Amino acid sequence: EIVLTQSPATLSLSPGERATLSCRASQSVSNYLAWYQQKPGQAPRLLMYDASNRATGIPARFSGSGSGTDFTLTISSLEPEDFAVYYCQQRGYWFITFGQGTRLEIK
């Protein structure tokens, strides 16, 4: 089983600041990594797929990078609506796992 470890658990920032979220895999997942945003009471929303590709309708302030075991989600300038929980997810040949999440909160 591939374990995804996200850091930090909580990130406190102000609107306009840059956010950097990390996801580390216990073994290589190539570029098969996705990022989701989840707000209270809502389903997860796909942000990035295959590590660095923005999903349809996702603003350009969101970007993803990395391959192998280390991945980063960057939000270049935080908007009020960006404060939420973020999850990374990998897909192996058949087994899928999620990270434990990073809570992005307003400072």
Add this chain to the structure above:
Amino acid sequence: QLQLQESGPGLVKPSETLSLTCSVSGGSINRSSYYWGWIRQPPGKGLEWIGSRYYSGSTYYNPSLKSRVMISVDTSKNQFSLKLSSVTAADTAVYYCARREDGYSAFDYWGQGTLVTVSS
């Protein structure tokens, strides 16, 4: 626009079987190269993949749940279903259905989720 909608009982007794259905609209569940999956989220906790079914019929389950899970498809109704047997309070969660395209990493379409509580 593809839409997924979960339905099923919101309350299940311990030791019984949890049964949920995901109705798909705006696209065929029989279309090639797609996986149809279930993910759950216990209250206040993170996401856990339960399993997926490929359009061809192959199924893949989380090893931690494999002995209790079955995902099936009803192409005539454009629906897929989840059955989880011998439930306990630990199975209380919001259950989501979702779609993933073969060759890609992510679930791109999700249902809104349905809360299932296991309690007597």
